[in-house]
Amino acid sequence: xxxxxxxxxxxxxxxxxxxxxxxxxxxxxxxxIVAMGxxxxxxxxxxxxxxxxxxxxxxxxxxxxxxxxxxMGMCEQEPIVQVIVGDQAKVVYGKVNAEVAAQIMKQxxxxxxxxxxxxxxx
Amino acid sequence: xxxxxxxxxDIAENSVAAGSRNIHMDVLEDLRSDLLKVSVRDxxxxxxxxxxxxxxxxxxxxxxxxxxxxxxxxxxxAAESAGGGLTLETESxxxxxxxxxxxxxxIDRMPLxxxxxxxxxxxxxxxxxxxxxxxxxTQKDGAVKEFELDDKEIKSxxxxxxxxxxxxxxxxxxxxxxxxxxLMPQLEY
Numbered sequence: 460x461x462x463x464x465x466x467x468x469x470x471x472x473x474x475x476x477x478x479x480x481x482x483x484x485x486x487x488x489x490x491x492i493v494a495m496g497x498x499x500x501x502x503x504x505x506x507x508x509x510x511x512x513x514x515x516x517x518x519x520x521x522x523x524x525x526x527x528x529x530x531m532g533m534c535e536q537e538p539i540v541q542v543i544v545g546d547q548a549k550v551v552y553g554k555v556n557a558e559v560a561a562q563i564m565k566q567x568x569x570x571x572x573x574x575x576x577x578x579x580x581x
Numbered sequence: 582x583x584x585x586x587x588x589x590x591d592i593a594e595n596s597v598a599a600g601s602r603n604i605h606m607d608v609l610e611d612l613r614s615d616l617l618k619v620s621v622r623d624x625x626x627x628x629x630x631x632x633x634x635x636x637x638x639x640x641x642x643x644x645x646x647x648x649x650x651x652x653x654x655x656x657x658x659a660a661e662s663a664g665g666g667l668t669l670e671t672e673s674x675x676x677x678x679x680x681x682x683x684x685x686x687x688i689d690r691m692p693l694x695x696x697x698x699x700x701x702x703x704x705x706x707x708x709x710x711x712x713x714x715x716x717x718x719t720q721k722d723g724a725v726k727e728f729e730l731d732d733k734e735i736k737s738x739x740x741x742x743x744x745x746x747x748x749x750x751x752x753x754x755x756x757x758x759x760x761x762x763x764l765m766p767q768l769e770y
Contacts, residue, residue, distance in 0.1 A: 462756060462759070462760075465752055465755070465756040466734055466735070466738055468752045469735060469738045469739060469749065469752055470738050472742075472746070472748040472749055472752065473738065473739055473740065473742050475748075476742060476746065476748075493706075495590070495594055495702075495706075496594070497591050497594075497651050497652040497655070500582065500587050500590055500591050500594075501582050501587070505587060505590060505695075505698060505699065505702055508698075508702050508706075509698055509702070512701070512702075512705065512745070512750055512754075515745060515747050515750060516747050516750045516751050516754070518747075519747045520747060521746055521747065522743075522746075523745055524743065524745060525705060525706060525745045526706050526707075527594075527702075527706040527707070529594065529598060
C-alpha cells in the first residue's frame with residue numbers, strides 16, 4: 460500500500476493543478492513514445508525512458524504524454540523514440556540512448572526543433 | 582539483457598499486449614533459502630496448450646514485424662544458467678503467469694538490476710492498467726520485509742491527471758525508491 464504521506468502529497472499536487480486550471484481531460488499536446496519490445500529493452504530503452512522522465516521532472520515540463528509501443532520491425536535502430544508535437548507530423552528517432560534522449564527533450568520537445576542527425580528516414 | 586529487472590519489464594510488455602487489465606509483478610528474494618523468484622501474472626487473453634508450448638521456442642512470436650520472439654526463451658535460459666528454471670501457467674481467455682527462479686548465490690545469476698525503474702516505467706506508460714508490484718526480501722535470519730505498490734489509490738487520488746506531470750512523477754519515483762530502500766539491510770559501521 461502506498462505511504463499515506465505520498466498519497467497526501469499527490470492530493471495536494473492535484474489540488475494545485477486544479478487551482479491553476481492546468482488539468483486537461485486529454486493529457487498534453489506533446490507525445491513521446493518509446494519502443495519497448497524485447498529488442499528495444501535489450502538495446503537500453505529503459506535508460507532512454509529514465510532520461511525522458513527525469514528531464515520532465517527536473518525541467519518541470521507539464522502536458523507531456525509519455526507512452527510505449529512494441530517492436531517496430533527496425534530492431535537494429537533501437538532504442539527508437541517517436542515525438543509528436545501538436546498537429547505536426549510524427550518524428551521518429553533511432554539509436555536514442557540516455558544522452559540523445561535528453562537532447563531530443565531539450566531541443567525538440569522544449570524548443571520545437573527536431574534533432575536532425577538522429578531522425579530515421581522512413 | 583543484463584538485468585532480471587529488464588526481463589521483468591519485457592515479460593510485462595507481453596501481458597500488456599495480451600490485453601490485460603490487471604497485472605501483478607512479484608520479486609521475492611529469499612536469502613535464507615538462497616532463492617530469487619520473479620513472476621508476472623495477468624488476466625489477459627492467455628494461450629491455448631499448443632501456443633503455450635511454442636512460446637518457449639525462439640522462432641515463435643505473435644508479432645508480425647519480425648520473425649523471432651526471444652523474450653521468454655532468453656529469460657528461461659538466464660534462469661536455467663543459474664540453477665533455476667521457468668514455469669508458465671496459462672489458460673485461454675483467463676490469463677498467464679510466468680515465474681522464473683534463480684539460485685540467489687549462483688555465480689552466473691544475472692543481477693536483479695533496477696527494479697524500481699522497471700516499476701515506474703510500466704506504471705506511467707500504461708495508466709489504463711491496474712498494476713500491483715510486490716518486492717519481498719527475506720533475510721538470512723528469517724526477517725521478512727515487503728514493499729507493495731498497488732496503484733489503485735494513487736489513481737483514485739489523481740483522477741484524470743496524467744502520471745507524467747512533473748510533480749506527480751517526482752512523488753511516484755520517491756515512493757518507489759523509498760519503498761525499495763527500506764527493504765535493504767541497514768549497513769552497520
